[in-house]
Amino acid sequence: MEAVSNGEKVIRRLYEITKNYDLGFETQIEQILKMGLERFNLDIAILSKIDNNRYVIKHCVVPADVELVSGVELDLDTTYCHITCQANSPIALEYVGKHDQYASHPAYQSFGLESYIGMPIKLNGKLYGTLNFSSPTPYDRKFAAVDIDAIQLMASWIEVEIIRRNQEKRLIDLNLALEKKAYEDSLTLIPNRRAVFKHINADLNRVSREKSNAALAIIDIDLFKNINDTYGHKKGDEVLIKVAESIDNDIRDYDFVARFGGEEFLLWLPNCDMSIATMVCDRIRHNIEALSLCETPITISIGITCFGADMIQKKQAKERVDELILQADKALYKAKDAGRNCIKFYDIA
Known part of the structure; x- marks a missing residue:
């Protein structure tokens, strides 16, 4: 019963954030990240973009003593998101230091993050980046199915919204190109x-x-x-x-x-x-x-x-x-x- 209640809370809160387009995409993402931190009781929230083998932080919510800001780039191999992308599905790790496989991962060696839950972001089947939440302290319980559902819901909205915004931008660019063509001489390329x-x-x-x-x-x-x-x-x-x-x-x-x-x-x-x-x-x-x-x-x-x-x-x-x-x-x-x-x-x- 509690799991159902928590799931409903996530859905209601996500709906409140995402229905309000007047907030702007940047604010909506920030609120989703904060919602995830509250839901999972973790410290660090990041929406990343992956370009080749580079991990780029697009949006983040972190404690004041953590030196991470939008635009920071890392080698993908040195992040837990490397695991997430390879798994092609949500990854939930409660205590990385005690994990047989991941305790030796470069991300753990570099950052010492003990708990992590992450989900790949895909646009039309192609990897865009990841949505992830983590903390330097171990998780105090097991990540449950409702937690996986929550991050999947957040990731799904982000995917749909990025696709919508990309399509909107392409439409605007196309309209501008068409308008330019309408006022341009096709032979000399000066105004007509x-x-x-x-x-x-x-x-x-x-x-x-x-x-x-x-x-x-x-x-x-x-x-x-x-x-x-x-x-x-x-x-x-x-x-x-x-x-x-x-x-x-x-x-x-x-x-x-x-x-x-x-x-x-x-x-x-x-x-x-x-x-x-x-x-x-x-x-x-x-x-x-x-x-x-x-x-x-x-x-x-x-x-x-x-x-x-x-x-x-x-x-x-x-x-x-x-x-x-x-x-x-x-x-x-x-x-x-x-x-x-x-x-x-x-x-x-």
Whole structure:
């Protein structure tokens, strides 16, 4: 009857700890370790991770005079958990010093821990580490079946929770990767057209708050169709990739470049007036012309619109971006009409 009562206490306490996800995983593990110490009346509680033959303490609850903290690494062979992992099941030792097999174990020789109960932690059948409780004094009774049940319950929740957290992390990472792909041009690996509105609109809010200036430019590779027709689409793709790399290398850390479509790139230059925009775009134009990609140099035409905060504050978000793009596009047509391979500005007046 007592064993059943103790088992129920373990289940109830474990439920109280594990149902409260607001505590956070670290606190839940600490409370489980403390629960185990109270249940077994032992002194040292450890959740370890085993990496090759290294025993790494991930979480521990120990007396003040025991020098063990999270992050400490030991050779697995020098720990009782080496026995636990080999046994592939719970190990319960009441008096190691009197045990025929384990009294000579390096762990006993090094640490002198007399009592120990441990359980392997496995994630999808693969060893992760161990949950273990120990003490330098012998256990005052035999570890009972209810003790084995208790450590198995604790270990099972830890296994499930680590798996859940790993899956959650993988899902978050996957979502971030998918989001990145959604805003990334698959060929040049720079932001795509979809990313333009998201980035520029956010930065326009900053421009408005700080009452600063900015510029938006559209860059077009001159006579790009001739490159595809003469050298093939593979060479055309190479040109797009190299041009994107060249632009990206020539801009400031806080500038933004995106592939806007086909052979066009959009350039966003915050904290920028006409003179800075001219300097940046001239550098881009000359460096692209210096690329040795075809028999004749690659040239670009650039249309730029420069503006201040007062010009955008009254516009709706999408309207602001659309209008700026339209202005830069008009300037680009001026550059093409002027014979290409040049920079033209939108005349606000």
